Amino acid sequence: MLVWSRKMPMLTIDGRTVPAREGATILEAAQAAGIAIPTLCHHPALEAWGGCRLCLVDVTRADWDGWSKVVVSCLATADDGLIVDTQSERVLATRRVAADLLLARCPDTAFVQQLAATFGITESSYQRADEPTDCILCGLCTRVCETFATSAISTQYRGTGKSVGTFAGQPPEDCVGCGACALVCPTGHISGERRPEGYTIWDREFHTAVCKVTASRCLGCGSCEEACPFSVARVVLRAGGSQVATIPSEHCRGCGACVGACPSGAIDQHNNSHRALAEVLVAEPRGRQAGLSVAVIACGRAKVDPHALPTRHALLDVPCSGRVSLPLLLASLASGHDGVVVFGRHEQTCRLQGAEEPVRGVTNRARLALSMLGLCRDRVTFLSPPAGLDGPQRALDQMVAGLASLPATPLGFRGPAELPSGEGMDVTLALLRNLSEQCLERQDIQSNGEVWLEAHGLPMPTPGGPVLFAGELPYLEVAGGGLFRPLQLAEVLRKAVALLARLGVVGVGVAVGGCGTLSPRDVKALADAPVVWTLGGPDQQLLTTMRLRVATIDGLITDRGAELDRPRVPTKVACDGSAQALALLAALGYEAVDLGADPLPDSFSLSPEHRNLATARLQAAQQAGAQVLMVPEPRALARWALLTRDGAWRLSSVVPLMAHQLAGLAGVDLASSAVAIRRALTSPPSLLEDRS
Structure with a gap:
């Protein structure tokens, strides 16, 4: 507009x-x-x-x-x-002549016939071409190839025999298979043929790196459905209630967007020579002493010439930039590179249109994570190379010049000794912890969690005021993106702040440290607080080892839950049956449904057996009359939210919540519907705010 x-x-x-x-x-x-x-x-x-x-x-x-x-x-x-x-008349007359001439050259081309018909021309007044063609010599194909690809095609011959083709009519060695010439051709004279095994254009075949699902790792969460720009990936419900993603090989375009989106690392691209995440981590930046090192991630259609790259840089060739995942970006930095650039194609001129949109989001999440860790966000960027064969090199030179002016350069990081398999959430969190630990060793790097707080409008700590320690939760939110929808992890903290205020702990600010780490500066700031509140789990253990004044929100609810509003009607809530869970529900006035210990491991990569156990647990809760499953800490909340997210097949409508979220739902009929619960959790103002 x-x-x-x-x-x-x-x-x-x-x-x-x-x-x-x-x-x-x-x-x-x-x-x-x-x-x-x-x-x-x-x-x-x-x-x-x-x-x-x-x-x-x-x-x-x-x-x-x-x-x-x-x-x-x-x-x-x-x-x-x-x-x-x-x-005007002379304008229309000129256009009419042009259309008349085109009809003589392309008398059987539907596009030209329709154009001529707009000027009332059904038969050309000029001599019909001896050899009619669909090519109108508009020049779009050769210009787009010259601008965004490799000049693999050109115009040939002269006069009435002028045409577009390849050198000597042979399959062009320089063609990268982007299909831009076919996309911009208005008459369909140039066309590519897509088959299950590949894409053919100008008599050259380009292999399709088909995406394949490992069913034993698939959560059935539907993230691949949302990421696929061609609506190929689908989650199907199998007999017995299990759900698994399927990607028909005959329809897969090979963009890899689903690979980067999968939270459990269940999707891979088979039958291609592209390096895996493990190879990124073990590959030393070449010639580090010669200058700054940049990891260049690009598809073959982005016209990056590996021979033109300085040897200190590393090129990771991917089937499509859409395949780029958050672990790939983080691993490139963790393994010693000073920056990462993802080169995409100009979307309007690539046959995999739409595949770049997911990686733009992934890149932005990586940039936010770097800012939180104290590293400049500009160390990771997504670029569409400028026009011209030297476009990628010019863009890379500009990025390197920018990196040289950043603090803490060069980074010289080292990758983790061991990682979980795949490229899912577990790997992302492991890499974030590794980067956080390496930043902690540097005096010139300070974590900056305020960036995340500002992005979500959460209050920051004030000197001498009470603090709510966010711990790993912000990094879970960055790692997951929209995977936990409709749960918003920032709202989990906002509800906690509101609960504290309701119980008289006012002026609470939220503190964000590293991912599983605390710098000396973080510890000093927390030590100045009269009390540091936590949501439990590993964060509580981390703070306790630092000998800080720590209190849990669950403990506050257990002691003073009677001061909060009570449920309007008798309501059942499912839990793990632990003494802590039973005490929390009693304090809040809910009837406990004991389902036994949580059967899931502390992981986001779950086996079919674990997923079946999770489904059975949710169904048992619903059959017992509970619409809510109470979980003890943020990581467990994220895991169960992933299994019950919007977009996933579900055999129950049970909603996972923590105790402080549940405390704000006293005015909601939890037995009515999951929709009402989800709406109440995300609707401002908070139900916990003092309404007196």
Whole structure:
């Protein structure tokens, strides 16, 4: 949408006053205003050429005394005061001649026939071509290949025999299989053929790195469905109630977006030579002494020439930039590189359109994680290389120059000795802990959790005030992205702050340290607090080892839960039957349903047996009349939220909650529906806020 500004050029097109951005062409101004001007050789991703002459328009000015001239609208600037006529007689006559000539060259091409019909032409007045073709010589294919690929095709011959093709008519060695020429071809003269085993264009076949699901690791969460830009990945419900993702090989395009999205590392791309995560970690940055080292992650269609890269950089060739996962980005830094750049394709000119959108989100999450750890977010970036064969190298040089000015450069990190298999949540968290530990060893790096707090509008600690320690929860949120939907982990902290205020602990600020670590500065800040509140779990253990004044919110609920609002009707809540859980529910006025100990391991990669146990636990809770399963700490909450997330097949509607979240639902009929519970958990203002 174009926003009007007094400084914007204003012109008149077909009697309408139209604003134009500074430097825009007449064609761009008309298109922004919804005024149609026919074109053949124009594409928004390419530099204007003006070869087809269909976009001619008449222009004049008020002080030209009736004189006007015909200009090519894709080249002419939309200057202030111009009066444009797109339908004058001489403009239409010129367009009619162009359409007539095209019909003589391409008499059997539907696109040309439709174009000619708009000018009332059904039969060309010129001699029909001896060898009719579908190619209208618009030049889009050769220009897009030259701009965004490798100039693998070109125009050949002259006169009526002029055509587009490859050198000597042979399969072009330089072709990268991006399919841009086929995408921009308006007549379908150039087309690529997609088959289960690959993609063929210009008589060259490009292998498809098909994605495959390992059923024994799949959670059935549906994240692959959401990530796949071609709607190929599907979660199916099998007999017996188990759910698993399936990716039909005959339909998979090989973009890999599902690989980067899978939280359990259950999806891989088979039958390709691309390096795995383990190889990224063991690969030493080459020639570190020669300068800063950057890990370059790019697909073959991004025209990155490995021979042109300085030896100190490392190139990770992936089937598509959409395949990039958060672990890949973090591992590149953990293994010693000073920065990571992901080169994508120009989306409008790649046959895997839409695959880049997921990696943009992954890159942004990596940048946020780096900021939280105290590393500059600019160490990781996603770029569409500038036009030209040297575009990637120019972009890389610019990034290296920027890295040189950052503090704590070079990094010189070392990767973890051991990682869980795959590229799921467990690997992401392990890498975040490794990076956090390595940052802790550096005097020139300080964690910066305030970045996450600001992003979510959470209160920061004040000197001498009470503190709620967020612990690993912010990193769980960054690692998971939208995996826990509708649960919002930031809201878990917000509800905790509200509960503390309700019970008289006011002015609480949230503190974020490293991922599983605390720097000396963090410890000093926490030591100044009269009390440090936690949500339990490993965070409580970490604080206790630091000899800080620690209290748990669960302990506060157990002691003073009677001061909170009671459930309006008798309500059952499922739990693990521990003494702590039973005491919490009694304090809040809920009836406990003892399901026994949590059967799941402390992991986000679960076996089919564990998933069956989880399903049985949720069903048992629902059959006992409980709509809520109370869990003891944030990591368990995230794990159960992943299993019950929106988008996953579920045989029950039970919602996992922590005790302090449950404390805010006294006014909600928990037996009515899971929808009401989820809405109450995310609807401001908090139900825990003092309403007196």
